[in-house]
Amino acid sequence: MSGVYGKVTPEVVAELRQKIGDRNVVYEDRDALENYACDTAGVIFAHNPDAVVKPENAEQVSAVMETASRYRVPVTPRGAGSGLAGAAIPVKGGIVLSIEKMNRILEIDPVNRVAVVEPGVVTNDLCKAAAEKGFLYAGYPMSTETSFIGGNVGTNAGGGKVIRYGSTRRHVLGLEVVLPSGAVVQLGGKFRKDTWGYSLLQLMVGSEGTLGVITKVIVNLEPLPGRTVNLLAAYPDLDTMVSTVAKVVQSGTRVISCEFFDRFATKVTTDYVGTPLPYQDRTEAYLLIQIEGNNDDEIEAAYEKVGKICEAQGAFEVFVAESRIDSQMIWNVRQNLAEGMRAYDPYCSLSGDVVVPLSAVPSMIKTINRLAEKWRVPVGNCGHIADGNIHPLAAKPDGMPPEEWGEYAEQFFHEMIEEAVKLGGVGSGEHGVGFLKLPTLLSTKTPEERRIHRAIKLAFDPLEIMNPGKLVQGE
Ligand SMILES: Cc1cc2nc3c(=O)[nH]c(=O)nc-3n(C[C@H](O)[C@H](O)[C@H](O)COP(=O)(O)OP(=O)(O)OC[C@H]3O[C@@H](n4cnc5c(N)ncnc54)[C@H](O)[C@@H]3O)c2cc1C
Incomplete structure (x- = not known):
């Protein structure tokens, strides 16, 4: 498809208002539109939308998409805007479709x-509703209290x-999806097996709003874990910390989480939260390790075993947080690392998200620290280390003008991702591609992979109106 996108004209807006109601359409209100101009990647990347729509149900989403495709206006779906790759930023203007009003928990179905x-629905609200019925929703981004399940x-x-439980x-x-044409499709359902053709359901997961708008989600629930305990192992250097991880994961205990944070990230965050x-x-x-057990005896045996492994690998102390208060104190630091770095430097880039095989993590961390020195970027490292997933949180170098920093940071990450790929990894484990990482994604995929990506995009979205400028090469 070639040609330019259509504009959000007063005629388009009148049609949208007529279809979904005045109260659900924002237009010509600069302050209100600015609220949808960026995500948590930072205001330096902001692009204002021409209009924001806030549909209340799938029928309204479908009506919006029908208008948008007829006028070929770009549409950027938006959840809570907690994304870190600029995926919800309307880089080509047009309409932001915010799903904030579609926030009902429709059913917790214990039989299925x-x-x-x-x-x-805010992720944590789903977790709480599931827990009330004795279930666990196992998705747990560190943004659980802000992000939406659709995001x-x-x-x-x-x-x-x-x-322990895998990614989203x-x-x-199952998903209900409104396609760019306005057609509504049901993918998957309340079942756990499906070999009935290509998995369009799984194609939608991680598609960053480039294929359609998700209007309903069916998620698996797990039994609530028994008791959990949190261990905080303190190490004199990064190498000994990393050497522990594989041994802990293979210890035969039920490890739920295995997180790490380095000295710099810890310092700025504990300054921020006020508790060392x-x-x-x-x-x-x-190393922050959470282990699950069915009863007190099992949990005690598990934490003793894991504690010994940590010490044998070089931890000089292992703190066992048995009380809720101690556990909260530790997790509060883990969950606030991004905020801590932003308090240290409001321009801190949170988009670093490389993944490598666990065996390559020591080399990757060394590479990150070498590149940080080369590029003169103060970096605090943290991440989901058992997944090989490292988040280098990059502060703006002293004296650099903010308007230069966004591009500089992305060049820094570009070199880092190239190194991750050489180590057998990829550029993002969970934050996604958005528009910040698109050039690097394209340069690290083969021509065949890029061709297939684009063919999939066009099969769903022949007019290329869904979130253009993200995830796949545009026209
Ligand atoms: C402090 C902090 C900690 C974080 N920790 C983690 C972490 O541990 N793990 C992790 O994975 N991420 C983490 N993130 C990043 C972010 O929270 C996740 O990417 C989250 O999934 C985004 O959800 P959202 O609702 O904010 O989506 P948004 O940022 O609004 O959108 C993200 C993408 O999803 C698309 N989208 C949203 N809703 C729909 C829909 N209904 N239909 C189709 N497409 C849609 C958007 O178009 C966009 O491409 C963190 C962010 C912060 C600020």
Whole structure:
């Protein structure tokens, strides 16, 4: 498809208002539109939409898409805007389709062990509703209190429980999707097996709003874990910390989380939250391990076993957080690393998200630190280390004008991703591609892979109106 996109004219707006109601269309209100101009990648990447629509149900989403495709106006679906790759930023203007009003938990179905929800449900609200009925929704991005489940599906969110339960892809059993034409399709359902053709369901997961709008989500629920305990192992250097991870994961205990954070990330975050961590002055890197057990005896045996492994690998102390308060104190630091770095530097880029095989993590961390020196970028490292997933949180170098920083940071990450690929990894484990990582994605995929990506895009979205400028090469 070639040619330019259509504009959001007063005629288009009048049609949208007539279809979904005045109250659900924002137009010519600069302040209100600015609220939808960027995600958590940062305001330096903002692009204002021409209009924002807030449909209340799938029929309204379908009506919006029918108008948008007739006028060939770009549409960017938006969840909570907590994304870190600029995926929800309307880089070509047009319409932002916010799913914030579609926020009902429709059903917790204990027989089929699923939840059926609208996409605007906050992830943590789904977790709480499932827990009330004795189930676990196992998706756990560190943004769980802000992100929406639709955004989690859009990005194939990972997080702190992937080592045990997998990324969002593993939890999604069914989706209702409005295609760019306005047609509504049901993919998957309340079942766990499906060999009935290509999995269009799984293609939607992680598609970053480039294929259609998700209007309903059916997710798998797990039994609630028994008791959990959190261990904080303190290490004198990164290498010994990393050497522990494979041994812990293979220890035969039920490890739910295995997270790490380095000295710099810990320092700025504990300054921010106001509570230091145990042994902080001597620690180069922490490993935070959460283990599950059915009863007190099992949990005690598990944490003793894991604690011994940590010490044998070089941890100089292992703090066992048995009380809720201690556990909260530790997880509060883990969950606030991004905020801590943003408090240290409001321009801090949070988009670093490389993944490598676990065996290559020590080399990757060394490479990140070498590149940080070369590019003069202060970096705090953290991540879901058992998944090989490292988040280098990159602060703006002193004295650099903010308007130069966005591109500089992405060049820095570009070189880092090339190194990750050489180590057998990829450029993003969970934050996605958005528009920030698109040039790097294209340069690290083969021509055949790029051709197939584009063919899939065009099969869903022949007019290329869905979130243009993201994930796949545009026209
Ligand atoms: C402090 C912090 C910690 C974070 N920790 C993690 C983490 O541990 N793991 C992780 O994976 N991410 C993490 N993130 C990133 C972010 O929270 C996730 O990417 C999240 O899944 C985005 O959800 P959202 O609702 O904010 O989506 P948005 O940012 O609004 O959108 C993300 C993408 O999904 C698409 N999308 C949204 N809704 C729909 C829909 N209904 N239909 C089709 N497409 C849609 C958008 O077009 C966009 O491409 C973190 C972010 C922050 C700020």
